[in-house]
Amino acid sequence: xxxxxxxxxxxxxxxxxxxxxxxxxxxxxxxxxxxxxxxxxxxxxxxxxxxxxxxxxxxxxxxxxxxxxxxxxxxxxxxxxxxxxxxxxxxxxxxxxxxxxxxxxxxxxxxxxxxxxxxxxxxxxxxxxxxxxx
Numbered sequence: 807x808x809x810x811x812x813x814x815x816x817x818x819x820x821x822x823x824x825x826x827x828x829x830x831x832x833x834x835x836x837x838x839x840x841x842x843x844x845x846x847x848x849x850x851x852x853x854x855x856x857x858x859x860x861x862x863x864x865x866x867x868x869x870x871x872x873x874x875x876x877x878x879x880x881x882x883x884x885x886x887x888x889x890x891x892x893x894x895x896x897x898x899x900x901x902x903x904x905x906x907x908x909x910x911x912x913x914x915x916x917x918x919x920x921x922x923x924x925x926x927x928x929x930x931x932x933x934x935x936x937x938x939x940x
Contacts, residue, residue: 878904
């Protein structure tokens with residue numbers, strides 16, 4: 807079972823649709839699963855999905871952050887979810903890149919409890935660029 811992390815903390819799954827792998831997705835699917843190495847150019851014309859979920863195979867693999875940012879710049883306004891090995895230290899970065907939520911395993915939630923994620927939930931106030939601009 808997965809746990810969703812939002813700025814409000816831990817919560818249950820709130821999406822009741824099925825995720826379709828990117829290679830099998832058509833324009834009319836509700837939710838698409840993307841591997842982190844997906845070329846954003848291949849997504850032109852397929853940004854109508856209600857939700858896009860990007861896989862993070864390792865916490866050291868930052869390609870999902872880049873992909874999320876590029877999707878937002880391409881005009882994607884739907885729900886964007888990071889899934890997999892995202893750690894609490896990366897939550898603020900995930901939100902800045904355009905993710906709405908992070909899906910983690912129960913095991914990760916036990917190792918990194920809700921308080922660690924909530925500590926980073928005020929992500930807009932804790933980035934070095936804002937402090938430098940002041």
